[in-house]
Amino acid sequence: MGHNAKLRVWRGDASGGDLKDYTVEVNEGEVVLDVIHRLQATQTPDLAVRWNCKAGKCGSCSAEVNGRPRLMCMCQMNNFAEDEVITITPMRAFPVIRDLVTDVSYNYEKARKVPSFAPPKDLAPGDYRMQQVDVERSQEFRKCIECFLCNNTCHVIRDHEENKENFSGPRFLMRIAELDMHPLDTLDRKKMAQEEHGLGYCNITKCCSEVCPEHIHITDNALIPMKERVADVKYDPFFAIWSLFRKPDNAKS
Amino acid sequence: MAEVERHSYDVIVIGAGGAGLRAAIEARSQGMRTAIICKSLFGKAHTVMAEGGIAAAMGNVNSKDNWQVHFRDTMRGGKFMNSWRMAELHAMEAPQRVWELETYGALFDRTKDGRISQRNFGGHEYPRLAHVGDRTGLELIRTLQQKIVSLQQEDERESGDAESRLKVFAELTITKLTMDGERISGAFGYWRESGRFVVFDAPAVIIATGGIGKSFKVTSNSWEYTGDGHALAMRAGATLVNMEFVQFHPTGMVWPPSVKGILVTESVRGDGGVLTNSEGKRFMFNYVPEVFRGQYADTEAEADRWYTDPENNKRPPELLPRDEVARAINSEVKAGRGSPHGGVFLDVSSRLPKAEIMKRLPSMYHQFKELADVDITAQPMEVGPTCHYVMGGVEVEPDTGAAKVPGLFAAGEASGGMHGSNRLGGNSLSDLLVFGRRAGAGAAEYVGAIGATRPVVTEAEIEVASAEALAPFRAEGGENPYTLHTELQQSMNDLVGIIRREDELEAALAKLEVLKERSKAVSVEGHRQFNPGWHLALDLNNMITVSECIARAALIRQESRGGHTRDDHPGMNPEWRQVNLICSIDGEGVAVNKQALSSMRPDLLALFDRYELSKYMTEAELADLPVQDSTKGDS
Ligand SMILES: Cc1cc2nc3c(=O)[nH]c(=O)nc-3n(C[C@H](O)[C@H](O)[C@H](O)COP(=O)(O)OP(=O)(O)OC[C@H]3O[C@@H](n4cnc5c(N)ncnc54)[C@H](O)[C@@H]3O)c2cc1C
Ligand code: SF4
Ligand code: SF4
Ligand code: FES
Numbered sequence: 001m002g003h004n005a006k007l008r009v010w011r012g013d014a015s016g017g018d019l020k021d022y023t024v025e026v027n028e029g030e031v032v033l034d035v036i037h038r039l040q041a042t043q044t045p046d047l048a049v050r051w052n053c054k055a056g057k058c059g060s061c062s063a064e065v066n067g068r069p070r071l072m073c074m075c076q077m078n079n080f081a082e083d084e085v086i087t088i089t090p091m092r093a094f095p096v097i098r099d100l101v102t103d104v105s106y107n108y109e110k111a112r113k114v115p116s117f118a119p120p121k122d123l124a125p126g127d128y129r130m131q132q133v134d135v136e137r138s139q140e141f142r143k144c145i146e147c148f149l150c151n152n153t154c155h156v157i158r159d160h161e162e163n164k165e166n167f168s169g170p171r172f173l174m175r176i177a178e179l180d181m182h183p184l185d186t187l188d189r190k191k192m193a194q195e196e197h198g199l200g201y202c203n204i205t206k207c208c209s210e211v212c213p214e215h216i217h218i219t220d221n222a223l224i225p226m227k228e229r230v231a232d233v234k235y236d237p238f239f240a241i242w243s244l245f246r247k248p249d250n251a252k253s
Numbered sequence: 254m255a256e257v258e259r260h261s262y263d264v265i266v267i268g269a270g271g272a273g274l275r276a277a278i279e280a281r282s283q284g285m286r287t288a289i290i291c292k293s294l295f296g297k298a299h300t301v302m303a304e305g306g307i308a309a310a311m312g313n314v315n316s317k318d319n320w321q322v323h324f325r326d327t328m329r330g331g332k333f334m335n336s337w338r339m340a341e342l343h344a345m346e347a348p349q350r351v352w353e354l355e356t357y358g359a360l361f362d363r364t365k366d367g368r369i370s371q372r373n374f375g376g377h378e379y380p381r382l383a384h385v386g387d388r389t390g391l392e393l394i395r396t397l398q399q400k401i402v403s404l405q406q407e408d409e410r411e412s413g414d415a416e417s418r419l420k421v422f423a424e425l426t427i428t429k430l431t432m433d434g435e436r437i438s439g440a441f442g443y444w445r446e447s448g449r450f451v452v453f454d455a456p457a458v459i460i461a462t463g464g465i466g467k468s469f470k471v472t473s474n475s476w477e478y479t480g481d482g483h484a485l486a487m488r489a490g491a492t493l494v495n496m497e498f499v500q501f502h503p504t505g506m507v508w509p510p511s512v513k514g515i516l517v518t519e520s521v522r523g524d525g526g527v528l529t530n531s532e533g534k535r536f537m538f539n540y541v542p543e544v545f546r547g548q549y550a551d552t553e554a555e556a557d558r559w560y561t562d563p564e565n566n567k568r569p570p571e572l573l574p575r576d577e578v579a580r581a582i583n584s585e586v587k588a589g590r591g592s593p594h595g596g597v598f599l600d601v602s603s604r605l606p607k608a609e610i611m612k613r614l615p616s617m618y619h620q621f622k623e624l625a626d627v628d629i630t631a632q633p634m635e636v637g638p639t640c641h642y643v644m645g646g647v648e649v650e651p652d653t654g655a656a657k658v659p660g661l662f663a664a665g666e667a668s669g670g671m672h673g674s675n676r677l678g679g680n681s682l683s684d685l686l687v688f689g690r691r692a693g694a695g696a697a698e699y700v701g702a703i704g705a706t707r708p709v710v711t712e713a714e715i716e717v718a719s720a721e722a723l724a725p726f727r728a729e730g731g732e733n734p735y736t737l738h739t740e741l742q743q744s745m746n747d748l749v750g751i752i753r754r755e756d757e758l759e760a761a762l763a764k765l766e767v768l769k770e771r772s773k774a775v776s777v778e779g780h781r782q783f784n785p786g787w788h789l790a791l792d793l794n795n796m797i798t799v800s801e802c803i804a805r806a807a808l809i810r811q812e813s814r815g816g817h818t819r820d821d822h823p824g825m826n827p828e829w830r831q832v833n834l835i836c837s838i839d840g841e842g843v844a845v846n847k848q849a850l851s852s853m854r855p856d857l858l859a860l861f862d863r864y865e866l867s868k869y870m871t872e873a874e875l876a877d878l879p880v881q882d883s884t885k886g887d888s
Contacts, residue, residue, distance in 0.1 A: 029510060054512075074624070117399070135360045
């Protein structure tokens, strides 16, 4: 059974834009992306939106729905009352290209600054041996679908363009943690996390973890353990204070 | 004429899925300046959606496994229509390609002794699929993406420019391959973001554009799957093989309507899930075809024992190749024994403890919870067939990926032959790596051999390509591309779907003619900047061309085999097994010609016993077989 939903969608480009009102049909079981597609097919054929899998697997359709960073393809319309106005805007931390599509090249540039996996030189393909328990920690981080919602949410860059230069965001700090915890990686990555990727900017608010559609414990399992190890190497004021109040059962295994 | 952006490379790879990325890594490693071009962002290609695993006979879980067994399974799955040489190369090289991924940083699930774990899948005799939970495709694409980044880091250290030898052009769609006489000279396309045109001068082009599923209404495929590479290659003079063979995956979601078609991984069955009808019966036992009798269990008790003791029991019929399971589900639903929303039940909740389900099938759990409000640890899923994969594709030389046109190569789902009439689960991801690498090497060798006589893209060609791309803006008040797309999907689904008939295929071809005419008058609004209406208008031409290939070939092939089932010609016909159907462009339409399948090398033939071959081969072929003793060797 369908009803008509009231949508406010941001339309515009780099030079500016504003919210436009639309009324669109919604059917049972549909997600926000379905409704955006119906809008495209029936009223606004040039409405720009990124998507691919429509199954929460590729991380293309990131946007903000009523101000909350979400994957549009995993955001059920029945989360909203039928008469509620649903506002859909592009991710705020990245420059708009058009409508709901943003320029996420910041993320790809940061990715290129993380030194790649460095296996032991003498280990031949096929001879890798690792225990499941040892790969599991990095595997959690490799669930990342690169939707960049965490980077979009983190206050360090969300409203502070100037920090982008020195801060790689939770996604890539987590990537460093992932490599650091890889059982066969040979590089020491703690110092670079702090000095080149801005781990020190993070004050463990956990906002990134809250929006992660993959439910990765970015802060608890990647950032805090990194900070702990960095703390041995370097003084980090946030972490020093925070660790005084830390419950022992948070200790990493 | 407007200025176009121009680039020059040794090799361009169209497609950033598993095949394209592996091809690019190889071409770059062999010294070629290489560009990767893709329609979506880097790291989002369709490969990311693959769930179950990647097939490679590493023998980590059952040491009896080896490439010969994998080869045999692949040929059986494809009903002996595969390019045997491709199947051989694939089975032999897949383990090296998987191990190589570990050196790039991949983290597969492990066995107790620390090796890569392997799981069971339909049609594979032993546990063979390397996997990471149910997100293997993500691991594959991220690993290759990160390998590319590492090569770029190397280049940056050496030359100060990370993109000096390997560059990704993301969100750029190629609309035409350009020619210098008989050979490839490059490609023409547009930036999705700005709509501006781009020309690539390159002596070698590798097509790695994936599949065609978006021509069907119910599909597990994403918007990228509009058959661009298939159509581009044909328009450049290349040929497609086996286009009638389209795989309908037996288990797609059926409810709610907006998610209809989204895949439910085969691992659900590999890990113990069972299919039941509205009467609560495990119906697959009634659908074991003659050629597979003897390999599948006859009773539920035996099937259940197989999960723990595969040595002494036959496998459950739920794990038959996909075409068999999809047809069985179709028949149950038609017979009125379906589930409330027109599928059947797939239940894992009564088979595995909750914790185990959460561990082995986490994405499936979330997918059903969040999209259908179904808890798969507590209740059955509803599933039905969905268009999933095209076995057909660009006809290539097995060893090099070379297409009929000099300078053109293809790999991955866009190429054809490897899987015959039906692909086994897990054999695509391995195919991408094995033949991606080979196409990259093939292209590098080709470019190395042409020396200084580089082809060029002419101004005249650029004019033509621009005019074609802009046509939808010129027409006014014409058809809406979305309307045409919906009609195309509906016709393909209804008339060229899982079960086909002569009159329906003829109706489909008639409809395609109409759509072809109407598509000339498609008009789009707005401007060129990120305009999805325009993008669809251009993709539509490719979908119509590819759909015509499928429908024409399906009409000609008067038998049922793998991903091609003819209601009016049930059963396999050995005469037809010797025939490949080859599509090429003919004026505004498609011509289909018959071509003989090459006969298998004797040492490979010897891997099968005569009795099994007799189910597939003609009397004449059997008479020519070397005399062999009839005991079946296991290696
Ligand atoms: C839901 C799902 C689950 C699957 N699970 C498995 C599994 O468990 N195991 C397995 O072996 N197989 C599986 N498959 C099949 C397998 O994932 C695909 O066959 C395979 O990933 C295809 O890879 P590819 O490299 O050929 O193309 P893709 O990964 O599809 O990449 C195609 C690329 O081409 C680009 N492209 C297309 N057209 C153009 C153009 N005109 N211009 C520029 N770029 C273009 C796209 O942007 C994209 O980058 C699954 C498929 C689906 C849909
Ligand atoms: S926990 Fe750190 S990285 Fe995450 S949002 Fe907060 S400050 Fe940013
Ligand atoms: S960590 Fe989570 S939120 Fe961040 S990019 Fe990855 S999937 Fe998205
Ligand atoms: S479209 Fe892939 S995550 Fe939403």
